[in-house]
Amino acid sequence: MLISPSVLNSNLGRLSEEISKVEGVADLIHLDVMDNHFVPNLTFGLPVVASVIAQTSLRADVHLMINDPDRWAPAYGEAGAYSVTFHIEAAKNPLTLCENIRSTGARAAAALKPETNLESLNGILEYLDMILIMTVEPGFGGQTFMSDMMPKVARARELGGAEIWIEVDGGVSHNTIMECKDAGANVFVAGSCVYSNPDPAQVVRELRAMVEK
Numbered sequence: 001m002l003i004s005p006s007v008l009n010s011n012l013g014r015l016s017e018e019i020s021k022v023e024g025v026a027d028l029i030h031l032d033v034m035d036n037h038f039v040p041n042l043t044f045g046l047p048v049v050a051s052v053i054a055q056t057s058l059r060a061d062v063h064l065m066i067n068d069p070d071r072w073a074p075a076y077g078e079a080g081a082y083s084v085t086f087h088i089e090a091a092k093n094p095l096t097l098c099e100n101i102r103s104t105g106a107r108a109a110a111a112l113k114p115e116t117n118l119e120s121l122n123g124i125l126e127y128l129d130m131i132l133i134m135t136v137e138p139g140f141g142g143q144t145f146m147s148d149m150m151p152k153v154a155r156a157r158e159l160g161g162a163e164i165w166i167e168v169d170g171g172v173s174h175n176t177i178m179e180c181k182d183a184g185a186n187v188f189v190a191g192s193c194v195y196s197n198p199d200p201a202q203v204v205r206e207l208r209a210m211v212e213k
């Protein structure tokens with residue numbers, strides 16, 4: 001069970017300070033890269049992610065919401081990301097992309113928007129280390145959790161067996177994390193739930209205690 005706080009809704013002007021608040025408590029740090037094309041929002045790219053990786057002890061869980069991940073994703077692995085997630089909807093040759101990500105030493109992962117079926121992963125499962133099931137429409141933090149994604153999480157767990165990590169992202173909080181765990185998720189991204197609280201580390205501890213019970 002891994003908790004991966006997303007910095008999207010933290011104070012991005014003080015990014016390293018915000019990340020240090022969950023250092024030693026969180027398992028991963030979730031970094032949302034958006035290009036204003038794949039999603040209607042723009043965050044940061046490789047230079048910022050590489051700088052973050054260089055200064056934190058947390059493993060970087062990079063979520064690329066960008067077009068043409070085939071071209072851009074492997075560089076995040078080369079920069080030291082622990083895990084690189086691309087959107088299956090945007091990938092031209094996902095199998096080769098997974099191989100290219102893995103060859104950097106990073107874990108390769110594919111994300112699915114709410115309307116995307118798991119069948120889109122046919123033929124590449126053995127090249128994946130993680131499947132990210134979006135529980136909101138990607139692009140923004142603070143949206144309402146989609147409980148109707150739980151059957152997809154359960155099916156992803158079935159397909160992935162014990163080998164493939166299943167991550168949920170979007171609207172994960174004290175109120176929704178148990179549904180995700182019960183459906184079979186083992187990696188939990190939590191953004192606004194963690195960073196809207198004056199004590200982000202305490203929220204991470206609470207979420208962990210819930211899923212580890």
Ligand code: DX5
Nearest residue numbers: 008138139141142171191192
């Ligand atoms: C949304 C991002 C999420 C976001 C989650 O597109 O992928 O990682 O930061 O934020 P919350 O937890 O607030 O839904």
Ligand code: ZN
Nearest residue numbers: 006032063169
């Ligand atoms: Zn994300």
